[in-house]
Amino acid sequence: MDEIRILLVEDSPADARLIEELLSEGKRERVRLEWARRLDEARRKATSGGVDLVLLDLSLPDSRGIGTYELMREANSHLPVIVLTGLDDEELALRAVRQGAQDYLVKDQVNAGLLERAIRYAIERQQIQRELHNLNADLEQRVAERTQQLSVAYEQLAQANGELRELDRLKSAFIAVTSHELRTPLMVINGTLSVIRAKLGDSRPDLMRMLEASVRASKKLERIIVGTHKINQKGEYRERFLRKPAHMADLVQQVVNEVMPFVELRQQRLSVGVARDLPLVKVDPDKIRDVLVNLLMNAIKFTPNGGALEVCARMSRPDQMEICVSDNGVGITEEDKPNIFDEFFSTFRVQHHSSGEYEFEKRGIGLGLALVKNFVHMHGGDISVESAPGKGSAFYFTLPVQAESEPFLAQEEAS
Ligand SMILES: Nc1ncnc2c1ncn2[C@@H]1O[C@H](COP(=O)(O)OP(=O)(O)OP(=O)(O)O)[C@@H](O)[C@H]1O
Ligand SMILES: [Mg+2]
Secondary structure, three states: OOOEEEEEEOOOHHHHHHHHHHHHHOOOOOEEEEEEOOHHHHHHHHHHOOOOEEEEEOOEOOEOOHHHHHHHHHHOOOOOEEEEEOHHHHHHHHHHHHOOOOEEEEHHHOOHHHHHHHHHHHHHHHHHHHHHHHHHHHHHHHHHHHHHHHHHHHHHHHHHHHHHHHHHHHHHHHHHHHHHHHHHHHHHHHHHHHHHHHHHOOOOHHHHHHHHHHHHHHHHHHHHHHHHHHHHOOOOOOOOOEEEEEOHHHHHHHHHHHHHHHHHHOOOEEEEEEOOOOOOEEEOHHHHHHHHHHHHHHHHHOOOOOOEEEEEEEEEEOOEEEEEEEEOOOOOOOOOHHHOOOOOOOOOOHHHEOOOOOOOOOEOOOOHHHHHHHHHHHOOOOEEEEEEOOOEEEEEEEEEOOOOOOOOOOOEEOO
16 A cells, blocks of 8 residues: 555544654655544545545544444444544543454554554454455355255255155055956956856867966966055065075975976076075075066066076075076166166067066066065065176075074064
8 A cells, every 4th residue: 555544533633733743753654644623524534435544533522432433434334443542531442442443542652653553453454354254245145045046956856855755655546546446356257267167167178278368367467466566565565474494495496397387388498506405594485486486487588489597596605595597588788777676667668568478578567576676675685687688687686594503493473
């Protein structure tokens, strides 16, 4: 700053002269002094600009006490103010400092050096305070903007969440009603078919063949409806399941027997690699059979005629058995992989959809793997898949095996 423009507000000409002299003695700063005897005049000058600092006596003809400082500040709150005071007025000067005055000087004790230093520091402090104030205001503004953006985003998220929950509720309600409504007529159809079968006896083999086809179709429909219903209840579904010690080799053999007719129809080869000396696993056998049937039926469906399938089981860790169902079929794309365990996910292509249970690439409604995953998780296990399009797929699932020291109870209900 080349020249400091000082406004001296002082009604006593003697005091004003004293200050003027002290300022002219100062060595380091060049100053230009303006003098106002009354507060109203000082306020006018402070408002119109051209002033860097105010030296303010609090006792003026038109104002006295702390109010003098307050009115001065009101005229221009950016101007640094140094209060000039008498010995008996220090307390008042301190109040002004607490309210924002940069400093105070006792007139009888002031000298040129003290005055000069007080002026320099007051200006610098005021500048720093102003910069801080601006920074603070800027920060507050940015925080306010960000808060506003966040609250908008939060509202949008809450709304989307609500809509999703509602959609999910509608979906569940729809499935619950549909599966219930479908089951009743299905029971009637099944009942009627068995009555017809009984009445027909051996008299009409041609009609009997047609009847068997209807029974198979109706059984399949029933399986789909039951599966849909089960998966729909999954959220709050805490089906109690019966765990009992089982030999994996036996479970696999039962399932292999069940799916063998389809393997033969498709001229495929199914090899089994399950050691008989594996430890017992404590499982719900129905559910593990369901898991194996679903994985094997998928392997059959998604492998061309003449392909090779395999089911194996081994201990992958001392406390964990790993079962693998693999095929050298069509494989699964990277894009589909993350979704195949989702309910109702079926890499949908109309010409391949539905009707067949074992024919090549006949997709179902996409519940099989969702149920498989659910059942494996119920047992505390996990499932994963390795697959390459054109090469085949391998599904691995694990089951925890209890330490040998823990005896199995004959039959125990899991919580
Ligand atoms: N072994 C496999 N090889 C290739 N693709 C598979 C295999 N297993 C599953 N998939 C793919 O994952 C999808 C989902 O399988 P999932 O068993 O859930 O349904 P789905 O067999 O089509 O119908 P559902 O089992 O309900 O009758 C299948 O439609 C298929 O695209
Ligand atoms: Mg399936």
